[in-house]
Amino acid sequence: MDDNSQSITPMTEDECWEFLSMQPIGRLGTAVAGEPEIFPLNFAVADRAIYFHTIPGTKVAEVAVNARVAFEVDQWGPEIAYSVLVKGTAEILETEADIAAAESTDLVSYLDDTRDTWVRITPDAVTGRRLRR
């Protein structure tokens, strides 16, 4: 960086989760047979996992089940930007306890939500960057 007033610094894991908990929209990245896909999604955070809704039989459900996924959230302000990447494994929730945990999140969908299947991403790596300009 030529200009010392600009910087890119890593976020702590706590800062990443705080940021994730404030954002309504993230992007799910999947890879099936070497073919990457990205799906924008409403999501919620609970106990350091990512929760979202989907519909059984849809592409999102298909690729997210038992698959390695990436989940990315970013925000760009006039002077500061944040970008957080979660890497982990997605699974459709089936037990009563898991579904109750998902239902208790504060997930708000952009459109009225008729989706009835919950997916949880269990992270194994969470990284974030803070850009100042």
Place this chain on the structure above:
Amino acid sequence: MDDNSQSITPMTEDECWEFLSMQPIGRLGTAVAGEPEIFPLNFAVADRAIYFHTIPGTKVAEVAVNARVAFEVDQWGPEIAYSVLVKGTAEILETEADIAAAESTDLVSYLDDTRDTWVRITPDAVTGRRLRR
């Protein structure tokens, strides 16, 4: 959809490119050895291709070269949202003509840009959805 005032409709390819040309930030999705990654990026559009800057030897450069990629851009307003997905192949630009085409785009980077390698995504599919609520 229970509420008829809400809708999800496909965008035409022209509408997708018009939308892409107005947005500064997109997300590059890659898949290497079944491992999805997402990188938020500044980008520009010219002649129905996506252009962005990177640094040789970085992860973005590594995974984007000769690889299948996804590129996603979305925008969420109070009453309407847009989401466009480009599927295609990324390549590092090496010929003078290609680099000149890239330099002539109006790419603006969030931070002062010291990146000197251009990447172009040549799309083979562009799809978009308009959500009204």
